Amino acid sequence: MTTQETATAAPTSANLPMAKALNAGLRQAMLADPKVLMMGEDIGPLGGVFRVTEGLHAEFGEKRVLDTPLAESGIIGTAIGLAMRGYRPVCEIQFDGFVFPGFDQITSQLARMRNRHEGGVTMPVVVRIPYGGHIGSIEHHQESPEAYFAHTPGLRVVSPSNPHDAFWMMQEAIASNDPVIFFEPKSRYWPKGEVDFTAAGTPLHASRVVRTGTNVTVVGHGAMVSVLLQAAELAAAEGISLEVIDLRSLSPIDYAPILESVHKTGHLVVAQEAAGFVSVGSEIAATVTERAFYSLEAPVLRVSGFDTPFPPAAVETHFLPSPDRVLEAVDRSLAY
């Protein structure tokens, strides 16, 4: 390869933080389809409060990257109208706790529009929501509201745990003809990871074994995956082998890898930052109990945020599931 070729060839991979991987995914989607639009608060020249849309306004202009008025219902409601017109809007909600002014438009309108039209319209709208704790922030800035959306028929809900998935899942979500609620684990925005630009490797709605093991299956999504991997390291030092599964998709949930793992280990622990009551973890516990009852050697255990509002940041480490909290549940499971 000549020097000149080296300088001009597109890189096949890069070591990027998730925020930049998402940015690259959004850019690819905008290049691929002129109907893809960005909408949200402060996403234009500023590039969003997390800079995920940085540079897109300059590259694609204000007709494709819309700084909107400060109104979440307005953002989602107008995105629905734009989707009716044939556009593919990608809406940024600034923080997890600010999605609720748009909740009615998401659940009563966006999720049902295709069904109400008997298939006559598609709603290829992506709602991006930075979510979760570990960033020491103030109220409404550290929440995990994914269960509300996973509970809503008509929506798809996904959450990447690493930069590679973020890059590809964003493009796949935008290409989906169904509305996708895209939860971005903001505590994972900054750690770097290898992004392979040549192939996604895993479909949008597939869960994936990220560490193989034999004693206990542990399942989580988003930022929790790194907690589970840390727990697996600690457990390995004590001779306990954890199999770690990254859910990636919360609606639908891909149960095949989970069931296959549980058939092997007989133990399942589900971890999440969200409150445990009526949660994604509860749903997985119920379904795995229904489908793998005879393989289970212990009840499915949940490790969750508590059933309280997200607390002041000074005590968030007591609230959020830590590797040790996961291991406490692993020990309980193995004690049966």
Next chain:
Amino acid sequence: MPVTSNDAPVRTLTSPTVQLLTADGAFAPSESAAEFLPYFERLTEADYRKFYRDMVVVRKFDTEAANLQRQGQLALWVPSHGQEAAQVGSAYATRAQDHVFPSYREHVVGLIRGLDMVDILRMLRGVTLGGWTPEEHGNFHLYTLVLASQTLHATGYAMGMQLDGATATGNPETDQAVIVYYGDGASSQGDANEALVFAASYQTPQVFFLQNNHWAISVPVSRQSRSPLYLRAGGFGMPGVQVDGNDVLASYAVTAKAMDDARAGHGPSLIEALTYRVGAHTTADDPTKYRDPDELAYWVARDPIVRFRTYLQGLGVEQEFLDSVDEEAADHAADVRRRALEITSPDRSVIFDNVYAEPHPLVVEQKAWLDGYETSFDGSES
């Protein structure tokens, strides 16, 4: 002066309300009507006859649909009695290329845009959540039952027209605009206000047509607003005008200007049409529990159809025409009734169809399960 059963400041049908026909059917434009007269002058007597016919046809249809509900053939009926002039006048101000986002009481707007009234009844009979394909029915979008939600969809759609370059090119034959219908109750919803913010911000080609029928089920308009609703437009940065919504000619003229302005790139505007919900909110409602009969009588005396008939008679429109319209309305209502009774229930597969564009495993599994469960009873007697 309207009799009101509440402590609101009483508004009268005087300036600045745009009016062309007095309550007695005399042509006497209000001072505020001056800028709209050129739009009125576009109309011919043939247009008047269409306006009259559609108002009479939908009034009769409305009665027939209410009867169907009383006879157990519809789950619910939403009458439009009393609001025909506001709806007919505004609907005729739209062009084929425009898009119409109704609330759920704009039956005659649908009729004018080419909708079969039986399609509306299908939704109210409970066999569909929608009922028609907007693109195949004059771009008349589906009814939206969560109040004011459609105002934002309309604004987004109008933003799409701008992005497409489908408006403000200077060609009125092709330039597109959106009209969205909502009411005095819905005007309090956050979505209605956010839609006005977005519309003003992006200068969408859009008309907000607010039918103030004075009642949100049992709550008078004074609970929604202490000032006339059209004045809110100014606060959002767009023109607002109040029109006598029981005057079909004024409703037409005001909306024609607003839609022309929208198509020409002059941005959004708000029209408040003063009218009255003569009937109940729906067939589940009982307005005698909360409404003063004198107020009702005041408005019945200002009936939009009677007013316009008086005007037409003054123009010399022959009785044969008026009689033929009554006949046409009766035929239409009878035809709708006959076909409404023939509406069949859909297959249970509609529970699962079109929830997603691409298969969702949970829905696929549940559909298969229900099929297996229901068919397990087939032949169980044999």
